[in-house]
Amino acid sequence: MKRLKQKISRTIIFLLLLFLAISNLYPLVFMFINSLKTHTEYLKNPFSLPNFQHLAWENYQTMISQFKIFNLFKNTFIISTFTIIFILLFGIIASYAFSKLKFLGSDVIYFLIISSMFVPVQVTIIPIYMLFSKLHLVNTYWSVILTYLGMFLSEAILLLTAAFRGIPDELIEAAELDGAGYVDVIRYVIVPMGRPAIILCIIYYFIVTWNDLFTPMILIQDMNLRTVMVALAALISRYSGDPTFQFAGLVLAAIPAILVYALFQRYIIKGIGAGATR
């Protein structure tokens, strides 16, 4: 009797989770299905499956050949990659210093950097824009990369410093007795030991920068340098547009982040669960 009751309750839980999973995935499926229809098919019934004899691949062809979506991918990819490289480069050495190389005032500097974490980018964007336009950085990848560094470095340092604090000092001392210098310690002790936090940074900031709209929209107006999300936001803002064509672009733009998540989701789940970021 008790076992039966337990079995029923577990089945109910399973069904509830299944319902939730469907509610999370259905919008994506809806978008994909309709991206393979023509506009008239979509207007007739948005819920039907596409006509498998005549899938409307031309939506994707136009996205690629006329909207040049892969050129936009390249722009976002460059910005994301350099943002991540600099976050890691500067973030790792600074976090190493904050966790292992105490110096006079290091706690104050650490506090200053971390306390700026919650300041939203909207507060700083107008002065940043004016500063960059004086330096001729507006409409360059650098404007967005630098703004991202300002936004994300404090968060990354919080995460990396916490991770590096857990590395035993004895390991570093042993390496130094073997003649390891500053760079060797970082390369052979800090980075390998802090690997999970570093991987979390890479994945998390890839997804965040890939999906972001606000910063690149303000700082890059040049049509050839725009990021994917900025270009798509401009495309979908035309109410008259053909939704099936727009769906095709959105499907393509969603793929990189989904792919990265699918490959590395356990790091993200663990990091978010530990209260790493929002």
Next chain:
Amino acid sequence: MSWRHIKSIQGILSVIPVLFIMIFIRFYPILAAIYRSFTDWDGLYRNNWVGLKNYIDIFTNSPFWTLLRNNAVLLISVPLQIVLGLFVAVLLYEEVAGWQFFRTIVYVPQIISAVIIGYLFRIAFGLDGPINLVLRKLSLDFLAIEWLGHSASALFVLVLCLTWFSIGWQAIVILGGMSKISPDVIEAATVDGANFWQRTFYIIVPMISRTLEYGVIMSMVWTFTGIFAFIYSITYGGPGYETSTIDYMIYTKFYQASANYGFACGLAVILLIIILILTIAEMRFTNKVSEWE
């Protein structure tokens, strides 16, 4: 030169790049925004001290109170997220067949760009969109309204969207908090005859109160600062200013011709103060709990 001396020089040199970026991309712009909020700055040459004029304008002669109302309405999403997120976390905690797969899927909305999610919601709630089609099929024509055309229903769609987007985040955070509870505690309660609801509300919730507080505050901060792309792709802040928020207005002001950036900076300072209050509340919570532990 002593070993310790070398180490502290290495330490100082290590933080210089970060400090440099922080000064130019964070601290300077924050101070500049505060200073400019007291001027009639147009971004170029006009830059006269006007005292509190921008703030008086904001409070008396601008849609500010509508913006603040919208921010407040959107905060309704936070308790919804927490309750639903807790529910999902408790379901996942039971570790039924396939729970790891479900855990992965629960977080999926967070991976999708707000531009994409926003567009899907805009399409879904369009006048002839899927939602209205279904409502008409069910002969509920009176519900098949122009959702995004009226302030109350448009805000409802935004709350729905933010909640749908955030349940997974809350669930994963809460699950992280629950993983620190010893399984023995929950098992002991089960043996003593506590049912599912009793276990949830008398054992799990009190033990993860710190996590819940973190989830509430972070989500509130996020609702004030992180939802620009949702508003942009669902309603453009309209009709009128009926779904604009404070941060959205900063963007609108940025693009307006005859820009008064001093005014926009004033809004930025107000936003900063709101965030500061929330952050201090979060830190107070943290201290209280760590004392208790």
